[in-house]
Amino acid sequence: MKDCKRQTFSRVGLVRIVALSMVAFLGLLGVAMTVYPGHDAAAGGYRFCYDFISALGMTRTQGGLDNFPASVLFNGGLGLAMLILIPYWYVRSDCVRGPRCMRWLAFLFCAGFSLGVFGVALTPYNLRPELHNLCIYTAFALIVPGILLMSMGAEEAFSGWRYKAFWVVFAVVLLLAEGLLTGMVKQHVLPSRPVNPVLQKINVMVFVAWVAADLWLFRAYLSRRTESVRA
Numbered sequence: 001m002k003d004c005k006r007q008t009f010s011r012v013g014l015v016r017i018v019a020l021s022m023v024a025f026l027g028l029l030g031v032a033m034t035v036y037p038g039h040d041a042a043a044g045g046y047r048f049c050y051d052f053i054s055a056l057g058m059t060r061t062q063g064g065l066d067n068f069p070a071s072v073l074f075n076g077g078l079g080l081a082m083l084i085l086i087p088y089w090y091v092r093s094d095c096v097r098g099p100r101c102m103r104w105l106a107f108l109f110c111a112g113f114s115l116g117v118f119g120v121a122l123t124p125y126n127l128r129p130e131l132h133n134l135c136i137y138t139a140f141a142l143i144v145p146g147i148l149l150m151s152m153g154a155e156e157a158f159s160g161w162r163y164k165a166f167w168v169v170f171a172v173v174l175l176l177a178e179g180l181l182t183g184m185v186k187q188h189v190l191p192s193r194p195v196n197p198v199l200q201k202i203n204v205m206v207f208v209a210w211v212a213a214d215l216w217l218f219r220a221y222l223s224r225r226t227e228s229v230r231a
Contacts, residue, residue, distance in 0.1 A: 028077030109146030
């Protein structure tokens with residue numbers, strides 16, 4: 001019983017660390033936006049609807065301006081947050097129903113996503129554009145099945161069917177809408193800017209919201225387990 005309590009408390013501590021790392025990343029992201037010099041001298045700072053988030057991680061802007069302070073803040077915060085998420089994915093995968101291989105798949109997909117985004121932080125776009133884009137595409141391809149397994153495969157004690165149904169419907173609507181908009185961009189019906197930068201930020205906000213909800217549910221799940229052990 002003591003080992004079970006100790007394990008629960010350690011996992012609660014991990015939840016807090018992950019939550020703090022996400023808050024720290026968002027704070028560093030905001031600071032990086034404020035110190036970003038702009039695409040060029042005429043841009044005058046970060047343009048939310050026209051600049052990609054990856055612009056913050058470049059050591060020099062495409063216009064040749066020094067961006068070292070913003071790149072250190074952004075890449076450091078992003079890389080640290082992604083590394084801290086990896087042990088969370090591991091303990092969180094224990095809540096996935098089914099055979100052990102399903103839990104490992106959920107963990108590997110999500111851990112692969114974290115490593116892919118960590119690779120983004122290590123490869124500023126102005127230095128390694130091909131590798132930077134490869135890391136982004138790989139991370140996106142892995143997080144979709146990873147979240148589906150973590151959310152839809154979660155045991156009933158973790159989350160109910162309404163919560164799961166909400167994320168399924170939301171994900172389908174979001175992916176269809178983004179597919180339609182990106183298709184219209186490719187057909188030159190819509191301009192790539194601001195469509196693509198805004199879609200990128202929407203995806204980031206959705207991921208952060210999902211992580212926040214998942215942390216809250218996992219914390220509540222651990223609390224119920226602690227109460228059941230005490231009983």
